[in-house]
Structures are given as structure tokens and as C-alpha cells.
Amino acid sequence: MTTGEPLIVLDGVNKYFGPLHVLDDVSLSVGRGEVVVVIGPSGSGKSTLCRTINRLEPINSGTITFDGQPLPAEGRALAKLRSEVGMVFQSFNLFAHKTILENVTIGPIKVRKEKPAVARERGLALLDRVGIANQADKYPAQLSGGQQQRAAIARALAMQPKAMLFDEPTSALDPEMVGEVLDVMTSLARDGMTMVVVTHEMGFARHAANRVIFMADGQLVEDAPPAEFFANPRSERARDFLSKILTH
Amino acid sequence: MTTGEPLIVLDGVNKYFGPLHVLDDVSLSVGRGEVVVVIGPSGSGKSTLCRTINRLEPINSGTITFDGQPLPAEGRALAKLRSEVGMVFQSFNLFAHKTILENVTIGPIKVRKEKPAVARERGLALLDRVGIANQADKYPAQLSGGQQQRAAIARALAMQPKAMLFDEPTSALDPEMVGEVLDVMTSLARDGMTMVVVTHEMGFARHAANRVIFMADGQLVEDAPPAEFFANPRSERARDFLSKILTH
């Protein structure tokens, strides 16, 4: 599914929190339209990896390139980059004081200077796409977790991003809501969105990912197509991890 | 597996939170040694059902009988009843300012007036049984979620309860820790403990439960052996729910 030069390239990235080496010489490239699922035990650096890509976390060494450009360090250039990379958080992070529709339109209106009416219309279309058009005028606290997360996805999509980052988008959800969010993500993947997804949902990894990346202790331990990875994990640690996740 | 008269009997139980009808004419009986798994969508009243059995929630009408006696309303009698029904919570609820061992022994010492030395010894044995004897002197915050939940089970067992209630004991856990808690619960079930378990872990329901109960909107919709329930749910709602839970 990849075409031309890769969209996201990490090269020898190192990141420390104080003495803690959280990303240890990570190199990774994600092609356009590719869906990469990142798995690994808690604390292995998955979230951090995800966050470095739109510079919510600065890195200590190495380079990150997005769409052929090195990641800008600050200012308008950084804001522009971020507007091109959608991010979806585990805890939704919808703006609590704004309605769902306002959440979705604030980016287009304030950052891309779109006309409110235009942004509204497209916002409603996006909400419709994720299946919550009827909730547009409610506040986040009035929605279920699954609805909130879908709104968060719509908010990210409203910026028409070139890539989307998902950090455990379903792990704060009640089980019966996981499906609705994964469905939206799967349809996004089918439509050719470039996605980096940190998740524990092995079903999603199996049928929607192009590649699965296994991280442990800040290192990128395996990188393989899902079928290959699940059938035959190469490293001991991945095997161990999979056995814990999949048995019950 | 049931013998003689049932241990827990709910008859026509109704419970309201303000205008919300949370338990709607629920009748249920649980035999001695029986393992009953309760499933259902979020907000359907599963937790409430579980909590009425040791009267953490009072009910508005109907009767609940435990071991042949109606549930006492307050005072010493209620405390005594509660000491006979072990409860395990989703969020562990270990006493944060006491060590694991103290958590396990406080009930026997303060409620059953056991000698500290005796309680200690039995506490250690129980911790050994759930596989965390080496953590006895740590504080809850120093343990992983899975270890904490196992400690909570040991704490409940220390009261030598006649029945155990589990309210989503694994849903606050990282996926790689779910297995260890389910293992302990499965072994308890095998040893003949009477258990009421609210859970989303269908694997556990399938191989450890005697009956599966499906709740929706405060009503007890289905009550069947697991094999039957999973193979062929009678109601539309149960089918729908199962399809959401099991597909991804």
C-alpha cells in the first residue's frame, strides 16, 4: 500500500527522562497509506514514540522527518506540522468546555482560518462519518467513552491530516464500546490514511495493520507483517508477551 | 454442583437511584458452590446487583436471603453478614496505608477477634495461595495491578467467607496481568467456593461458570449454562451484546 518516499522517518532517535532511557536508538519509517501498530509491555516507550512524532516530546538525539522535512523545533512551523498530524489520545482529551461540534471546528476555524459556516458543515459531515452527528451540540461529559473517542477522531480528521497517531485509543473504554471505535479506525485505514496506532487490540492489528512493531525497554525489538508476527514471533520477549495477552 | 437449599436468594428486588430504575424486579438464586457469571452492557445494573448482596446498596423492595436468613439492615448483624460474604472490587480497594499482610489480617483480627499470630500465619498462607507471599510487607502502591487484585482476593478469603462477590475484578488491569487474576479465581471456583462474578472475560465465563446471567436495563434477561448461552443466546439484546464484545 506504500507509495513513493516514506511519510514518517525516525532515524536513531534517543530520548531520556532524566536517567531513564525511554527510546533507545529507534529507527522506523512509515510509508504513505501505511498502518503501523505498535505493541509492547507497559512502560516500554510506545506512547513516547508516538508523541515524539508531532514533538509533544522533544528528542535528545537522532532525527525525525515528516513528509520529507525535518521536524521543526518551535513556532508557526511546528504548529503547522502538528496541524498535519492528527493525534488521538487514550483519555480523549476533548475540550471539556466546548460542545462536540465546537471541538471539531475549533481547529479549522482558528488554525486554518476557515469560515465558521464551512467548518461547521464539514464538522457535521465528519461527525456523521464517525456516527455521532446527533450528539453535535452536547458537551463531552454527556457522552459515553466510545462516543467521545469517536468525536476526538473527528476532531483530528477535521484538520485533514496527512497522518494520524493513536495512543491506546480504546483502552479507557468499556468493552462494548471498543468495537465502535475500532470500526471507525478500520474504515480510516481502508481509506488509505497513514496511521501509527499504539494498541492492545490484537484483532485490529491482525486485520487492519500493514506492519506490527513490538517494543520493549525503549527498543524496537520486532517489525513484521501481522500474520508473520502473530504466527511466529522471532524474539523471546515478544513470544512471552503474546502468550500473556492471548491466552485467557 | 449445587447442594441443598440455595445460599443466596434474591426475590423481586427493586432498586432506584432517584428516578432511575436500576434493578427491575430481579429474582435469582445461587446454590452453594455455584459459580454465577453476570454480564451485560455498561449501566445495566450488574455492579448494583452484586453490591446489594452484601448490602453495600440498600434495596427499595423485594427480599434478599443469605444462608436462610434475610439480610439485616444495619448494626452488628449487618457487619457479621458482610464478614461472611467476601467482596472483590474492580479497583482493588486495598487499604493504602497498610501493608499487604496487614490488609489481609485486619479483618480476622478486628472483626473475628483472632490472635494476631494466628491471623498472620493464615494470612501468609493465603498470600502464598494467590502467589504473592513474597510481597507480604510491601504497600499496595508498590505492587502491580495484578498483584494488588490477588491480594484483595486473599483479604476477602481471610474472613473464610461462605460466598465471594467479584465486581469486574480484571477490568482495571493491564492486559498482560489479567491472566494471573483469572487463574486464582478459576482455582477458587474449582475448590467449590460460591461465587458471583461480574466480568467481561468471556473465557472465564465459558470454562469456570455454572451459569451465565445476562442483564440489560436493570432486568435479568437470560440465565443459562455458559455453553448454551454462548452458542445460542435467546434474546436479541444478548445476541447484540455478544456480537459487540466478541468480534474485535
Place this chain on the structure above:
Amino acid sequence: MSQQTSVLYDVPGPRQQRITLISSIIAGVALLVGAYFLIYRPLDEKGQFSMELWGPLVDPSNENFSLVWERIGLGFKNTLIAAALAIVASLVIGTLLAVLRIQLKSLTRRRFTGLATPVAYLLRGLSLLLSAVTRVCVEVFRGLPVVITIFFVARGFPEFGASFDTLWYLVIGLTIYNSVVIAEILRSGMEGLPGGQREAAEAIGLSPLQTTRMILLPQSFRIMLPALISQLVVVLKDTSLGFIISYEETLNIGKQIIGVLSNPIQVYVVIAVLFIVVNYSLSKLAQYLQRRLSQGRKTAGTPAQNPPPAALMSQAESTGQGL
């Protein structure tokens, strides 16, 4: 980047760091110039830096130096004595009051089934009455300025034939106010604990009193330790109100010294520094404990960045003399 700035600021890049550096230098210079012209110059012109005024406070060879510091020492000792007595008494009474209020709360919900109907009604009425009374006491004593409470104690007690040393009026006045505040701190600490702690305790058969005493109170103390220390700072500051009833604490003695040496600014500077050093250290201790608490987590899951509202409240309450 620390937690508190991350809400506002992104991690700065090189340009931002340069801008910060330059504006720091400009701001620093502006501040120094401002301080010179607005504070140092006027004071200097009025001779406020003269050794005649400062000597007795800072020059050991000054004839009055040791006398002055003996007096200040005495005053500070009295301040500490009053504060220590008041805080201990407030803690004891406050804890009892908090436990009482929590118990009354669960008591008012009890129906006393199993007792004869009139007895049950009597007990219910009694518990309702008692909880109303404690509620009113709390509201009244929390709503009155401490100055007023102290003043009323000092004026009112002798009126009814109970005369003590001024120390005791001060301690009683401070205790009335602070025990109510501490009771509220502890109570909101207990109520702020996750409901699961109480439920878990009750689920293993502990009685309500046992639950409060062995599970809730110890954790409430831990969580609220920083708030309690802030309250100690408040008490320390409030002892300075002793001057209105002629208790010889630091400030009162300062006034006496000023009466002789006529150097108010200098004496008050020294007293202010004294208070700031002690109270600042206490606040630092509170912060340190807060940090250790949120690391050690020996209380049930109050998230680290979200201090319980009561901690905040009492921060605000520590607006000092009042609340």
C-alpha cells in the same frame, strides 16, 4: 519540563530559549533600576539605612544589641509556645470533631430498627439534633474572624468569672477557630478518599467507627498533612493577634522596642524576616511531604496532580488571620 508549566508552554526550541534569555536580562535590569529609584533612594534620603536605627538590631557591639535580641527571643518563644499549644489542642479537638461529624452523618441515616419504635425515634431525633448543632458550631466559628474570636474570648471569659493569663485567651481563641478548620480539613480528606476504601472496610465487616478510625482517618491525615502544616503556618501568623489582648508575642514586643528606639521600619523588617523564614521552611516541608506522599502513595488513589480540593481550600484559608 515540570508539570506546572507544561499546561501553558510547549517545550521551548532554540529561538524561544534565546528570546527568553534576552527578555530575562532586560527584565532583570528594569527591576534593579526600579528598586533603586522607588525603594532604595527614598529610604536612604530619609536616613532609614542609618546605623542609629539599625545598630541595635544588627551590630553586636551596640549597647542595646543583646537586650533587644533577648526581648525578641522572648517574644518569639512566646509566639512558639502559643502556636504549639494551639495547634496541639486544635488537632486533638479537630480530630474528635471530624470523627464525630462523620459518625453523626452515618448515624442520621440509621433507622435503629430492632429497637422499640419510640426509642428508635428518640435516637434518630437525637442524632439529627446533634449533627445540626455541630454543623452550626462549625459554620459560626469558621465564619467569624479569629481576631474577633480571640477578642471575645478575652473579653467574655472574665465576664463569667474565668480569668486566666492572656496566653490562655489567645490559645483558646486560636483553638476554637482552628479546631473547626482542622475538623473540616480532616473530614473533607475522609470524604475525598475513594468510596472504595470505606466499602472495602465495611465489606470485611468492620463497624462504622472502626472504619473511620482504622481506615479513613489515618489516610486522611496523610493526604491532608500538607494542608495541616499550612494550617500550622496560619496559627503561627495568627499568634501575632495576641497583641490586641496584650499577650507578649513577637509583634507586641516589637512594639515595645519601637516605643524605646523609634525604629519601626527596622524592627518590623526583622520581625517579618523571622516569620517568613520560619513559615517558608514550614511551607517547604509541606511541599516536600506532598511530593513524597504522591510518590509513596500510602493513601488510596488521589491522583498526584490533583490535590484534594480541601488542600486547596485550606491553602486559600491560610489567607492567614482569617478563615
Place this chain on the structure above:
Amino acid sequence: MNVLIDKFDVFAGGFWLTLQICVLAAIGALLLGAVVAVLRISPVPPLRAVGTGYVNVFRNMPLTVVMFFAAFGLPALGSNADFLRIPGLDAVFSRLDTDLPYFRFALIALVLYTAAFVCEALRSGVNAVPAGQAEAARSLGLTFGQNLRYVVLPQSWKASVVPLGSVIIAMIKNSALAGFFGVVGDLSATADQLTGAEGYAFIPVAIGISIGYLIMTVPLGALLDRIEKRQAVAR
């Protein structure tokens, strides 16, 4: 109890003066506190140091000392706080207009002292905004100013209301000190005057004065409780 009726005008006058002090001091403290808060969270270290220093100094010293400083220090700095005699304002709050600076000194002390707590209340509001909100804003591409204006401040303001209210309640009570400091005629000075110099019976005077303060503090406290509960539910 006669004194409550006979001297009603004295009580009412005391209440009125205390209220004036509180209104003026509250406005001043909110403004100054906001400035200090901005300093305290600014990215420029010297400004931050000034803000932090201000808060640490004023929070850790007794208000009484601040009051004495206002009374002795300001004249030494060459001011009798005449700048507070703002035309129009001094027509409403006639005490501002007098030649006697003690009312103004007490006011300034109360403002300086309370501002430190206002600053902390505002800052606690900013800190109460979950970091995730700002991260979400940033990852949409909102700039610092937009983040502040559209995301952080609207929410932090809500989180600040209750602590700010507590600060104001505390300030009302602190204003009692002004009466013992030489501002003649406010509620606390009235208490002193009536029980001391004029020798009225203690209990009725105490009741009258207490009611005066409780009228100001208790309803405000109850209001804050309600706001707090409502916010807790909304979350």
C-alpha cells in the same frame, strides 16, 4: 439586648464600613493578584522570581506586620497613598477622601496581603487544567496564545472560582484587623468600642458583631459549596 436596638446605627455603620473596605480590597486584590499570577507563570525567570518572591513574602508574614509596614513604610517611601483618592471613587467611599491615610494604609495592606493568595488561587486553577487539554490543543496546531485563550483560560477560570471565593471570604475576616489597627468605626472597632470604652454588656454586643460578620461570610461560603458540588457533578 437593648444595645442592639439603641446602638443599631453604630452596628450598621460598622457593617457598612467593613463592607466598603472589603469591596475595595477585593477589587484591588483581584487585579494585583492577577498581575502577580501572570508574573509567576511567565517564562521569563526574573519575572517569575519576582512573582514567587512576592507570594512567599506576603503569604508567610502576618497581616498585622503588613499593616504596620503600610503605615510606617509608605510614608518613608514618600507616599501617604494619595493615589487612592480617585475622583468619583472617593465620592462613594468617602473614607478615601479624608486627609487621614490609615484607611488607605489598611486597604493597601489588605490588598498586598490578599493578592498573594489570589495569585495562588489563579495559579491553582491553571494547574487544575489537565495537561491533556493543552496537548490536544497543541496537536491541533493551536499556537500558545490560542491555546491560552480558547482552551486553558476558560477552564482554569472555572477551577479558580471556588479557591478565589475562599480567598475573598478569608479577606473579609482579615479586614477585622483593620479595626484593631486604627481604622475607627468598622465592625471590629465597634466591638472594642462598645464593650470597652462604653461599657455595654458583652453578650449582646458579641452577638451583634458576630451576626455582622456571619452575614458576609456564611452565605458566600454556602454559595461556594454549591458551586463546588455542581462542578464536581459536571466533571
Place this chain on the structure above:
Amino acid sequence: ACGGDSDEGTGAGSKSFAAGSTMEKLNKAQKIKIGTKFDQPGFGQKGLSGKPEGFDVEIAKIIVKELGIPEDKIEYVETPSKVREDVIVNGTVDLVAATYTINDKRKERIAFAGPYYEAGQNILVKKDDTTITGPDSFKDGTKKVCSVTGSTPAETIKQYVKDVATQLVLFDTYDKCRDALNGGQVDAVTTDNVILLGYIAKNEGAFKLAGDNFTKEPYGIGVKKEDAAFRTFINDTLEKAFADGSWKKAWDDTAGKFGAELGTAPTVNRY
């Protein structure tokens, strides 16, 4: 040092008083509580030594000596003007010597021995002020005068000013009045001459008195209202002190430094 009871020959046994009298009680107890001011230069001021000093204190010492109690057994209690009756009535102190003007209103609650000094109300102005010459200068309604809340001088001066609201300024302490005079916010300060003399002595050349005393302020010793025997005893003691020079010495050592010429003993008024 312990057991050395004969240093001054004032041990408990060396005096005898009528059984049941306050004097006997105090003498037996060998200690006494005396109310005085701690902030009144020349009369009762607590200085760096930590002991109050001044004329009131010296007078009290004379009385205490006569009671057969050593000086170091005196406990001084600060009694600002407004609490003086209360502390006597409540029994917080045994007697009050605190620039305590004898008047009829006060006699309703307590009793006075003395007077031991007669002061008079006067007016303090800036040295170069020639416009104020006495209380009558306030009658034209322009000059502002300062005094202390609830004090006798404040009441007295009300008769002389034209408009109380604008002309009379009241503070809680005389220090603030002095500062206000210094800062030009008021034109004069009025109270007892001896207090004003204290300010003149302290700020040399800044202030002066405007004219003569226009009231009489006899200072008395406050005791319990019903305790006539104690009052008589104090009166006797004072008369003795007037006669034997100890009164004069007390004056010269203390307030006399502000104005020795004012050191004339009054006559005791036994009522």
C-alpha cells in the same frame, strides 16, 4: 540565695495588718499583680530591660514596699486604657496605676485612692505654629485636632470644636496622632500634658505645648470598689511618700525628666 529572707528586712513577719484585710492577704502571699501601661513614656513603659519603667511604676513600688512585699515579687500586667475597670472588677490585678484619671463615671464600678499626681489636658502643636494658643482656637472650625478613641480628653475637646465630624480625628493610640501631626494631616494633638511632654522630649525641637492646661486630670490608684481599707492604706502610704521625699524622687527619676517644674504633689482626696 534561697532562704535568704532578711536582705531588705521586709519579710512576711515584719509588718502586720488587720486580719482579713487585702493588705494582710497580699502580705501573706508575698506577691502582687499590678496593672500599668506598657507604652506610656515616663509613666509606664516596657523598655529593653523587659521591666516596665516610669512614674506609675515607681508609685506602685512605694505602695508594694509598704505592704512588705519585695519589688521582684511584683507581676506587672499590661492594662491599656479600655480594660482598666474590667481587670479590677474581675480581680485580674490587685491594683491599677496607669495614668488613671479619677472621675465619677469610673467611680461607679471601682474606687480610687489618691490622687498621686495632677495632670491637665493640653494641646500639642508644631514648634512653629502660632495660630493655636489654646482650646478656643478650635472654635472657628478650621483646625483639626487628634485624640484617642474613648479617652477623656477626646470627650472634653468636643466642647471646644465647632464641627466634631470634620475637626476631631480619633485614633487608637497617641503615637498615630503624633505621626499625623508630623505629617500635617492634623494641626494639633490633645491629651494630658505629661503625655504630650513625653513627645516633646523625644522629638526635640519638633513640637511645643500651646498654652496652659485647661482641665484637671487627677491620677489615682484603682482598687476594688468595696475595699475601703485598702484605699485608706494606699492614701496613707501616698501621704507618707509626699512627706518623706520618696514621691519627689520617683518623679524626678521618671516623668520629671520631661518637665521637673511640674513635680508638685497633690493632696489626697479621701472620699
